[in-house]
Amino acid sequence: MPGGSLTFTASPNENCYLDHVNTTLVSMREGAGAGASQGSFDISDYKGGTYQLELKNVTSSQTLTFAFVEAEAPVIDAQPQDTSVREGESVILSVAADAAQSVRDHEAMSSGAAASHELTYQWYRVGENGQSAPVEGANSATLEVQDGDAGEYYCQVTQLYLGTVTTVESNHATVSRIEPEALVFNATALPAATAHAEYKASINPATGGTSPYTYALAQDSNLPDGVAFTANEEGLIVSGTPDSTGVFAFGIDCIDYSGQSATAHFALVVTPKVVDLAFSGSLFIYNGQPQGPSLAGIPVDTEVLQPSSTPL
Known part of the structure; x- marks a missing residue:
């Protein structure tokens, strides 16, 4: 009924997060309905998973659209490389990874405090039987391998974002023992x-x-x-x-x-x-430093109007 409250609940599929909630409003007044207006809701409080939206003082018919997006897997920018080690020495394997581009784009556009991705790492060693086993304590982007542990390794990178969990595995790298x-x-x-x-x-x-x-x-x-x-x-x-x-x-x-x-x-x-760019009165602030406006190539006898001091 007009003036009442409604609560809507939307749940995503696995590894999906809420991208936006749109509404189409149709007036409930007599004679209305020839047109409709569209808008979107502030979902900055979204932390992942099921989202509940409460509408208060409803005075018009509304069609709500909850748009969920499937999280893409993280990307590996630099793969671990085959390497060699002498007796008594060690080598470092490394991987460079980042969140999926779509996740980074959504994160940049979102004002929600929870919209921040996290990457975790787990290195694995491949045994002689071809089975992989996690390396204990190997939870960073680098792995130190002693000469006695030469073998085949790879890293699994996990991306956490708004309740979603996606993974990607690096290429395998072989650490070989060689003569002094x-x-x-x-x-x-x-x-x-x-x-x-x-x-x-x-x-x-x-x-x-x-x-x-x-x-x-x-x-x-x-x-x-x-x-x-x-x-x-x-x-x-x-x-x-x-x-x-x-x-x-x-x-x-x-x-x-x-x-x-x-x-x-x-x-x-x-x-x-x-860079950090902001406006303050008639100046803009570049990385914390006020920058005054400057003009070049102005024709002779041309009047230059100063910008308003009213903050933008």
């Missing part, structure tokens, strides 16, 4: 770069074999524009100012004096540059 005199050049995880910001990262040099070593960027390597690899007295350096975002795969070839060779494979993740 063998040349070893293993890849290590690179820190992420930011587009249009200066970047510099060091790469661990090769060991074993016969020095000196010669390094060169491998064929078909894909470094972002503005970034280069150098090998000099400072060491092995990846540096520059990347012009674009994405995941860039590249390899570095190493040849020792005796002719032994090894290639290490890397992935450089470049994320967008995020």
Whole structure:
């Protein structure tokens, strides 16, 4: 009846979260119904799972649409790589992952406090019988493997978002034991770069074999524009100012004096540059610094009106 209250409850399918709730209003007054208005409800209090919406003082017919979206699995930006280890030493396997693009987009647009994704990690070792077993305590993006634990490994990445749980498995990587005199050049995880910001990262040099070593960027390597690899007295350096975002795969070839060779494979993740932009009166605030408006190329005898001081 007009002026009453109604409660609606909507439950998602498995691994789905509420994207939005829309309404179509039709006036209940006499003679109405020739048109309808549409709107949406604030669901910033949504925390996942079933959602309950209460309408108070209902004075018109309403059609509600609860739109749920199936959560996509997280994505792996950089896979763990095959590596070698000598007796008495250890190596590091690593994986770089992020939430699904659709989840990141929804998270960026949502004002709800609960709309924040979480990634968890679990490394597994593949036994001789082909069965996988979780590595105890291996719950980060990196895994240290001792020489006595050489074998085949992979990582399972789990994404938690608004009550949904999705997973993805990395490629398998093999850790092999080698002779002490063998040349070893293993890849290590690179820190992420930011587009249009200066970047510099060091790469661990090769060991074993016969020095000196010669390094060169491998064929078909894909470094972002503005970034280069150098090998000099400072060491092995990846540096520059990347012009674009994405995941860039590249390899570095190493040849020792005796002719032994090894290639290490890397992935450089470049994320967008995020700035804090706000308006205050006639100024805008860029990363906390007030910026006054400036004009160039104004014709002679042209009157320039100053912006209103009324806050936007």
